Amino acid sequence: MATVTSVATTASRAGWLRQLRSRSRRLKLPWVSISIVSVLVTCAAFANVLAPHDPVEINMLESRMSPAIISAFWGGEDANWSWNHPLGTDVMGRDMLSRLIYGARTSVFISLVALGTGMVAGTALGLMAGYRGGWVDALIMRIADAALGFPTILVAMIIVVLLGAGIQNIVLAVLLTVWARFARMIRGDVLSIKELDFITQAKIAGVSPFMIMARHIFPNIVNTLLVITSLQIGQVILLEASLSFLGLGLPPGEPAWGIMVAEGRTVIVDVWWLSLLPGLSITIVVLAFNFFGDWMRDTMDPKLRRA
Amino acid sequence: MAQAPVLEVQDLRTYFFTRTGVVKAVDGVSFSLLPGETLGIVGESGSGKSMTALSIMGLVPKPAGKTVGGKVLLEGEDLLQKSANEMQHIRGRKICMILQDPMTSLNPVYTVGNQLIETLRMRDEGLGRGLKERAVELLSKVKIASPENRMGNYPHQMSGGMRQRVVGAIAMAGSPKVLIADEATTSLDATIQYQYLMLLKEIQKETGLSIIFITHDFGIVAKMCDRVAVMYAGKMVELAPVRDLFNKPSHPYTEALMRSVPNVDEEVDKLYAIEGQPPALDKLPPGCPFAPRCPYAFERCLHEYPTPVTVGEGHYAHCWKLV
Numbered sequence: 001m002a003t004v005t006s007v008a009t010t011a012s013r014a015g016w017l018r019q020l021r022s023r024s025r026r027l028k029l030p031w032v033s034i035s036i037v038s039v040l041v042t043c044a045a046f047a048n049v050l051a052p053h054d055p056v057e058i059n060m061l062e063s064r065m066s067p068a069i070i071s072a073f074w075g076g077e078d079a080n081w082s083w084n085h086p087l088g089t090d091v092m093g094r095d096m097l098s099r100l101i102y103g104a105r106t107s108v109f110i111s112l113v114a115l116g117t118g119m120v121a122g123t124a125l126g127l128m129a130g131y132r133g134g135w136v137d138a139l140i141m142r143i144a145d146a147a148l149g150f151p152t153i154l155v156a157m158i159i160v161v162l163l164g165a166g167i168q169n170i171v172l173a174v175l176l177t178v179w180a181r182f183a184r185m186i187r188g189d190v191l192s193i194k195e196l197d198f199i200t201q202a203k204i205a206g207v208s209p210f211m212i213m214a215r216h217i218f219p220n221i222v223n224t225l226l227v228i229t230s231l232q233i234g235q236v237i238l239l240e241a242s243l244s245f246l247g248l249g250l251p252p253g254e255p256a257w258g259i260m261v262a263e264g265r266t267v268i269v270d271v272w273w274l275s276l277l278p279g280l281s282i283t284i285v286v287l288a289f290n291f292f293g294d295w296m297r298d299t300m301d302p303k304l305r306r307a
Numbered sequence: 308m309a310q311a312p313v314l315e316v317q318d319l320r321t322y323f324f325t326r327t328g329v330v331k332a333v334d335g336v337s338f339s340l341l342p343g344e345t346l347g348i349v350g351e352s353g354s355g356k357s358m359t360a361l362s363i364m365g366l367v368p369k370p371a372g373k374t375v376g377g378k379v380l381l382e383g384e385d386l387l388q389k390s391a392n393e394m395q396h397i398r399g400r401k402i403c404m405i406l407q408d409p410m411t412s413l414n415p416v417y418t419v420g421n422q423l424i425e426t427l428r429m430r431d432e433g434l435g436r437g438l439k440e441r442a443v444e445l446l447s448k449v450k451i452a453s454p455e456n457r458m459g460n461y462p463h464q465m466s467g468g469m470r471q472r473v474v475g476a477i478a479m480a481g482s483p484k485v486l487i488a489d490e491a492t493t494s495l496d497a498t499i500q501y502q503y504l505m506l507l508k509e510i511q512k513e514t515g516l517s518i519i520f521i522t523h524d525f526g527i528v529a530k531m532c533d534r535v536a537v538m539y540a541g542k543m544v545e546l547a548p549v550r551d552l553f554n555k556p557s558h559p560y561t562e563a564l565m566r567s568v569p570n571v572d573e574e575v576d577k578l579y580a581i582e583g584q585p586p587a588l589d590k591l592p593p594g595c596p597f598a599p600r601c602p603y604a605f606e607r608c609l610h611e612y613p614t615p616v617t618v619g620e621g622h623y624a625h626c627w628k629l630v
Contacts, residue, residue: 133369133370134369134370196411197406197407197408197411197412198411198412198413198414198415200366200406201404201406201412201413201474201477202414203364203366203398204364204366204398204399204403204404204406204478205398205399205403205426205429205477205478205480205481206395206396206397206398206399206400206429206481207395207399207429208395215425216414219414219416219417220414220415220416
């Protein structure tokens with residue numbers, strides 16, 4: 001008996017590995033998106049190790065150096081570049097690569113915090129609205145409609161006027177619109193799930209409304225939650241960049257992609273890489289997240305899943 | 308010999324307030340349930356059987372539905388006067404219910420064992436020991452083969468009959484006094500249905516449970532029930548011991564229902580059907596709701612709802628014909 005069991009276990013363990021491998025092949029993971037996101041996250045997490053220079057250190061002697069990776073090959077005689085600054089420097093001689101890496105940290109940090117809080121708040125409110133129904137639902141959903149109705153930039157400007165610029169206010173501005181998207185989608189899901197028999201059966205068993213929401217409805221909406229989240233990350237990063245670009249976030253000079261684009265704007269004719277590089281970073285990262293989100297939706301949403 | 312009823316429903320009224328009017332889903336239903344007894348509730352779809360059950364449980368769909376009158380006395384206490392919190396405590400512990408569709412009655416994201424253990428944990432407030440053993444015991448009580456292995460199964464890995472057994476096990480976890488089976492076997496195939504019914508009977512014999520059996524299958528009624536209530540358009544039209552109902556159906560509706568059940572021994576060209584449609588519950592006629600379809604209807608039936616008439620011992624019918 002014992003041998004049979006152990007054989008079965010090893011067999012199933014090997015099978016598990018094979019299953020995982022064939023499954024990941026079948027899933028057609030979006031490798032490009034995944035690698036871009038990994039690079040971004042690594043940069044954000046280890047910015048202090050990866051960045052070759054201090055992102056805010058001004059060095060006027062080395063200002064306006066063009067990106068070495070381009071000028072080394074196609075630069076003219078008079079091109080000013082050095083391998084010390086692979087992506088060049090800005091007007092103040094700050095290293096572009098280091099600024100981009102630290103910018104990733106800012107973007108990821110703000111987006112994660114805003115998205116995380118928005119997700120928690122939106123999910124909780126969506127669950128409540130969907131499950132309780134009636135006036136609770138009407139109230140929460142009207143507020144959500146209002147939140148979605150306001151242009152985020154306008155909300156952000158109002159907040160900055162009222163509370164001053166700063167990271168926490170960007171987070172607040174993003175949060176104020178993001179929660180509503182979560183709340184809406186989650187509410188819709190809850191509305192259909194709460195009519196299922198196992199919810200009635202839970203009520204019959206005397207489960208409290210809170211526990212029904214937390215233990216019986218929530219696990220059934222995790223799929224939706226993951227899909228919305230991954231589709232929202234790109235949006236949030238873009239939003240953060242726009243707000244920084246408008247100067248509503250960190251003070252100028254700080255390494256944030258939006259700020260960097262804004263700073264390069266005035267000298268875009270000669271020092272084109274100042275705006276181009278952070279702009280490209282934003283584009284690539286947002287695209288990567290959006291493709292990843294699309295993939296998530298296609299694989300996780302049972303309504304779209306094909307046999 | 309007269310036992311005190313475990314559950315007594317008096318003049319229960321559950322209405323739905325909709326834009327088009329008041330729908331009287333349950334309109335003056337009264338019955339009592341003795342310990343260890345099985346009461347059948349039969350009637351066609353929309354006759355208020357399930358709503359009666361949900362009203363007893365205090366789970367009428369809000370906000371449209373509301374139990375507007377009557378009493379539900381469980382061991383002498385009126386459940387309709389209880390707060391939401393108190394009801395939560397009563398549900399599952401004293402009174403439980405099995406729903407029709409075993410396919411959706413279990414949460415798809417948890418294992419069967421997990422759901423059973425969770426129910427058990429809720430029942431005894433903190434006494435965390437031996438939950439798993441008790442869950443296994445419950446599963447074997449509802450005759451699930453190799454219950455230890457089945458504990459780790461997800462609902463989708465089980466057949467409909469097995470899932471309904473699990474639902475039964477969960478219902479029994481709180482050792483309730485009253486079990487309401489709302490068409491609990493309708494979606495099972497005939498053999499499984501029979502096994503499930505026998506299982507319920509066995510459990511009943513063991514625990515002295517009272518069962519309310521909601522169905523539209525007279526075969527089940529004959530096999531399972533001690534007494535039967537017939538519902539039509541939210542009203543209880545006849546209440547009788549099961550033998551009397553089959554031998555001497557007194558209400559014209561019951562009579563018509565009995566005739567609609569095809570008999571194997573008789574050869575017929577055309578199956579019998581009751582003429583007409585059941586009335587819309589928001590536009591009930593002032594008199595007997597069955598009057599428009601009743602072959603015996605006379606003037607009085609159209610204006611006045613009949614009072615109960617005693618036909619035999621413990622046998623009542625609401626019909627003017629019998630007065």
